[in-house]
Amino acid sequence: MSEPIEVLRAENLVVRFPVGGRGRWIVPVDNINLTIHQAESVGIVGESGSGKTTLGRTLVRILEPAKGRLHWHTHDVAHIRGRALRHYHAAVQMVFQDPFASLNPARTVFDQVALPVRCHRRMSGAAQADRVESLLDQVGLSPARDLREKYPHELSGGQRQRVAIARALAADPQIIVADEPVSMLDVSIRAGILQLLTELKEQLALSFVFITHDLASARYFSTRIGVMYAGQLVEMATAADITRRPLHPYTRLLMAASPGSGMKAPLPETTQGSPDLSAQRRGCPFAPRCPLVMDRCRQATVEFRWLADQHGVACLRSEE
Amino acid sequence: MKYVLNRVGFLLISLWAAATINFFLPRMMPGNPVDSLIARFQGRISGSALHAIELQFGITHQPLWFQYLAYLNHLLHGNFGVSLTYYPASVMTVIGNSLPWTLGLAGLSTVISVALGLALGIYSAWHRKGWLANALPTMSTFTAAIPFFWLAMIFVYLLGYLLGWFPTDHAYTSSLVPGINGPFILSVLHHGILPACTIVISSLGGWLMNMRNNMVQILGEDYILFAQAKGVPDRALMLRYAARNAILPIATSFAMSIGFVVGGTLLTEIVFSYPGVGYQLFTAIENSDYPLMQGLFLMIAVSVLLANFAVEMLYGRLDPRVRRSGV
Amino acid sequence: MTVITSVASTSVDPSRRGRTSPIRQFFKDPKARVGFGIFAFFVLIALLAPVITPYNPQSTLFIPLQAPDARHWLGTTGNGQDVLAQFVYGARTSLTVGILAGLTATAIGIVMGMLPAYRGGTFDLVVSTFTNIILVVPGLPLLLVIGAYIHQTGSLVIALVIGMTGWAWQARVLRSQTLSLVSRDYVVAARLAGAPDQHIIFREILPNMLSLVVAGLMYSCLYGILAEASLEFLGLGNINATSWGTMLYWATQGAALLNGAWWWFVPPGLSIALVGMGFSLMNFAVDTLSNPRLRESS
Numbered sequence: 001m002s003e004p005i006e007v008l009r010a011e012n013l014v015v016r017f018p019v020g021g022r023g024r025w026i027v028p029v030d031n032i033n034l035t036i037h038q039a040e041s042v043g044i045v046g047e048s049g050s051g052k053t054t055l056g057r058t059l060v061r062i063l064e065p066a067k068g069r070l071h072w073h074t075h076d077v078a079h080i081r082g083r084a085l086r087h088y089h090a091a092v093q094m095v096f097q098d099p100f101a102s103l104n105p106a107r108t109v110f111d112q113v114a115l116p117v118r119c120h121r122r123m124s125g126a127a128q129a130d131r132v133e134s135l136l137d138q139v140g141l142s143p144a145r146d147l148r149e150k151y152p153h154e155l156s157g158g159q160r161q162r163v164a165i166a167r168a169l170a171a172d173p174q175i176i177v178a179d180e181p182v183s184m185l186d187v188s189i190r191a192g193i194l195q196l197l198t199e200l201k202e203q204l205a206l207s208f209v210f211i212t213h214d215l216a217s218a219r220y221f222s223t224r225i226g227v228m229y230a231g232q233l234v235e236m237a238t239a240a241d242i243t244r245r246p247l248h249p250y251t252r253l254l255m256a257a258s259p260g261s262g263m264k265a266p267l268p269e270t271t272q273g274s275p276d277l278s279a280q281r282r283g284c285p286f287a288p289r290c291p292l293v294m295d296r297c298r299q300a301t302v303e304f305r306w307l308a309d310q311h312g313v314a315c316l317r318s319e320e
Numbered sequence: 321m322k323y324v325l326n327r328v329g330f331l332l333i334s335l336w337a338a339a340t341i342n343f344f345l346p347r348m349m350p351g352n353p354v355d356s357l358i359a360r361f362q363g364r365i366s367g368s369a370l371h372a373i374e375l376q377f378g379i380t381h382q383p384l385w386f387q388y389l390a391y392l393n394h395l396l397h398g399n400f401g402v403s404l405t406y407y408p409a410s411v412m413t414v415i416g417n418s419l420p421w422t423l424g425l426a427g428l429s430t431v432i433s434v435a436l437g438l439a440l441g442i443y444s445a446w447h448r449k450g451w452l453a454n455a456l457p458t459m460s461t462f463t464a465a466i467p468f469f470w471l472a473m474i475f476v477y478l479l480g481y482l483l484g485w486f487p488t489d490h491a492y493t494s495s496l497v498p499g500i501n502g503p504f505i506l507s508v509l510h511h512g513i514l515p516a517c518t519i520v521i522s523s524l525g526g527w528l529m530n531m532r533n534n535m536v537q538i539l540g541e542d543y544i545l546f547a548q549a550k551g552v553p554d555r556a557l558m559l560r561y562a563a564r565n566a567i568l569p570i571a572t573s574f575a576m577s578i579g580f581v582v583g584g585t586l587l588t589e590i591v592f593s594y595p596g597v598g599y600q601l602f603t604a605i606e607n608s609d610y611p612l613m614q615g616l617f618l619m620i621a622v623s624v625l626l627a628n629f630a631v632e633m634l635y636g637r638l639d640p641r642v643r644r645s646g647v
Numbered sequence: 648m649t650v651i652t653s654v655a656s657t658s659v660d661p662s663r664r665g666r667t668s669p670i671r672q673f674f675k676d677p678k679a680r681v682g683f684g685i686f687a688f689f690v691l692i693a694l695l696a697p698v699i700t701p702y703n704p705q706s707t708l709f710i711p712l713q714a715p716d717a718r719h720w721l722g723t724t725g726n727g728q729d730v731l732a733q734f735v736y737g738a739r740t741s742l743t744v745g746i747l748a749g750l751t752a753t754a755i756g757i758v759m760g761m762l763p764a765y766r767g768g769t770f771d772l773v774v775s776t777f778t779n780i781i782l783v784v785p786g787l788p789l790l791l792v793i794g795a796y797i798h799q800t801g802s803l804v805i806a807l808v809i810g811m812t813g814w815a816w817q818a819r820v821l822r823s824q825t826l827s828l829v830s831r832d833y834v835v836a837a838r839l840a841g842a843p844d845q846h847i848i849f850r851e852i853l854p855n856m857l858s859l860v861v862a863g864l865m866y867s868c869l870y871g872i873l874a875e876a877s878l879e880f881l882g883l884g885n886i887n888a889t890s891w892g893t894m895l896y897w898a899t900q901g902a903a904l905l906n907g908a909w910w911w912f913v914p915p916g917l918s919i920a921l922v923g924m925g926f927s928l929m930n931f932a933v934d935t936l937s938n939p940r941l942r943e944s945s
């Protein structure tokens with residue numbers, strides 16, 4: 001196996017938001033390291049409120065990180081603006097979670113898919129129209145002619161998400177961040193969209209960051225998987241490894257929760273609401289819910305450590 | 321507290337802005353209009369007064385910033401210059417004589433119109449099936465669009481000239497001695513009724529429609545339905561739950577409404593020759609009495625800013641959310 | 648006048664937006680039909696002025712102060728002009744100036760409201776404070792003072808000046824709506840698509856608040872017509888132009904009230920109120936369109 005080419009690398013990435021004034025912050029992305037290689041698909045898994053969307057939006061630089069670096073090939077794009085940012089957006093696109101919100105209700109399908117074709121690829125006239133048509137074709141919206149002039153409210157949820165995917169492809173990107181692309185869709189059409197994304201991944205040599213709250217679909221779609229909890233990356237491994245040998249208690253919890261997993265639920269949830277993202281918290285963020293919690297977990301800062309070539313975890317138990 | 325500071329800050333900035341607009345207006349106009357004025361009054365007023373006007377309107381070789389600072393300094397000392405129409409009376413004197421009439425007329429009319437408008441708005445939102453409740457909003461769109469001055473003219477014509485019920489100009493019978501005495505007060509009231517009616521009728525519609533819209537909005541909220549289900553009596557529901565919350569957003573549009581009412585009052589005064597600031601402003605404009613005109617404008621603006629500030633303070637009291645969030 | 652206080656409530660859930668076109672939906676509302684009917688009626692009068700009357704509105708050929716009769720449906724003025732001729736030709740000026748002022752105010756309101764909301768930061772703070780100041784500085788006295796300085800100017804200038812003093816409310820409404828739209832996913836998507844700022848503001852955001860803009864335009868036109876009439880009535884406009892406002896100016900100058908010449912001053916004032924009502928009703932209907940709760944009630 002030849003050395004994979006690195007495309008995007010986040011180093012100690014931190015994103016925070018002010019809450020309720022008085023200098024209080026939440027940190028939905030807390031010191032995250034993540035590398036994305038050419039034509040690979042990285043899954044990001046975690047429950048709702050763990051900061052997945054925030055991470056995804058920062059990778060495509062809709063948000064600006066407070067700390068850390070974001071290397072695009074050899075450039076640091078963490079704080080670029082204006083023309084440079086526009087340039088970056090041509091290479092890194094996003095598919096949003098809610099296809100009802102991500103398409104402009106006042107503009108036609110054609111308008112929305114043509115926009116990146118025009119702005120990023122500088123095509124106009126017949127070339128632009130042809131490109132839009134072939135994109136719609138590519139995402140399985142054919143005959144494209146019937147759909148071009150439709151408005152989002154005239155489409156089904158699945159069709160909308162296909163339009164959104166076509167729009168992301170239109171810029172001819174190297175990476176697509178797909179933020180829970182099927183979670184808002186009817187169960188019956190999810191498979192179709194996932195199938196489409198898989199095909200695109202294989203055909204186009206694209207890299208994907210596939211965000212989901214469900215480990216099963218991450219395993220189906222990704223070569224490597226990162227597990228997030230409360231803004232931190234708690235485990236990272238190949239899809240096969242994480243299934244065979246989950247190391248973090250939270251990962252095991254997710255395994256147990258995901259349908260079709262052979263595992264019995266060994267770790268009952270000792271739940272207490274959503275993860276604590278506040279900047280003041282100490283120790284392992286999972287400690288309050290962890291069935292294997294030790295005293296040390298509540299105070300010590302837990303470092304993310306690589307145990308094997310491709311398998312890393314942030315858990316004090318793993319050091320024993 | 322943050323809210324109060326915020327509003328005080330805005331008041332100060334807007335006072336400064338009004339003064340600055342007042343300073344730059346004549347200087348921005350094509351061909352300095354004051355030149356011809358000076359020529360006209362040469363010899364009729366004293367040399368020093370003339371010189372003061374030259375300074376006031378920028379006919380001087382002093383740099384602009386110097387003029388501006390001198391102007392602000394004069395304002396802070398209540399020095400608005402002399403009126404040409406009423407020479408040698410100062411602008412401040414003329415304002416002092418006319419402002420009380422306008423404050424009385426506009427203040428009283430606004431209170432009546434707000435009270436009546438809100439009450440009718442509540443009525444119209446509550447009894448949505450009744451014919452009157454349904455006709456009121458549509459009628460309001462008409463009354464709100466009537467020009468103040470035209471309604472004043474109609475009143476003068478119908479109730480003044482044709483029927484002779486009310487006097488058609490001035491604020492009191494000129495043979496009476498102003499003071500706290502029966503005949504004078506009666507005369508003032510008699511003279512004030514038509515102008516007040518004009519203002520009330522023309523401004524009522526805005527309050528009514530606003531209140532109705534907000535009420536309708538709020539009556540659909542879950543907490544109202546919930547209170548209804550819990551058996552809160554209708555009257556309490558209407559007044560204590562719905563109306564209270566419906567009034568609050570109106571305060572945010574008060575800023576513009578008060579400007580509108582003041583504009584209308586000025587026009588009404590002009591038609592009735594009512595000796596308030598509007599009538600004086602018009603006289604000043606007709607006589608090209610620019611010092612008086614500028615002084616009156618500034619005074620009107622300041623009054624409106626203060627009225628607005630007072631309402632905002634009241635609003636902060638009524639709605640604790642505002643005070644806390646410091647919007 | 649209808650002031651739109653409910654800003655937040657006017658954004659429609661896009662998925663719930665009906666299948667019928669907004670225009671058709673607009674005309675389903677009886678208020679909209681009446682309002683538009685009034686407006687269309689006066690526009691027609693203005694357009695057909697030469698067909699309606701054979702007389703020149705300025706010619707002083709006739710016997711002054713005649714009551715309405717078969718020859719002069721609306722009588723004559725104190726200067727011996729035909730009131731009907733003045734009225735129909737005056738409609739042209741009044742409507743044009745009012746609408747032009749409304750358009751100017753709306754255009755300024757869009758720019759001064761949307762740009763700062765989109766840019767954010769200090770720019771937003773400065774511009775929105777400026778807007779709030781203009782909002783509280785009373786408009787009519789300011790107009791009168793400007794009118795006094797630029798005495799006897801053309802109608803176009805009057806329209807522009809009125810527009811320039813009357814944009815602040817709309818800017819404020821559009822600003823807060825823009826603030827709620829800029830963070831929507833579709834706006835973010837347009838940014839990812841590499842669209843320039845002006846495209847995002849005018850092509851992505853603006854179309855989603857058209858109902859607010861139209862409601863504001865209706866309201867601004869009402870303001871424009873009233874402000875123009877007030878200026879003209881005080882003789883601060885162009886007193887030699889024929890408009891509803893100047894008719895009222897000359898009626899006062901010619902002591903129409905004392906002479907009982909109601910036919911001279913009733914038609915123009917009544918028409919101003921009716922046109923204003925038309926705009927107000929349409930404003931109402933557009934507001935209702937975007938605010939489902941109001942819809943249920945009417």
Ligand SMILES: Nc1ncnc2c1ncn2[C@@H]1O[C@H](COP(=O)(O)OP(=O)(O)O)[C@@H](O)[C@H]1O
Binds near residue numbers: 018026047051055277
């Ligand atoms: N723009 C924002 N401002 C303030 N808080 C935000 C913002 N975006 C997200 N958050 C908060 O960050 C946390 C993480 O959200 P998110 O990244 O959407 O998580 P996930 O996608 O895993 O559900 C949530 O508590 C959310 O409320």
Ligand SMILES: [Mg+2]
Binds near residue numbers: 052053054097180
């Ligand atoms: Mg999310």
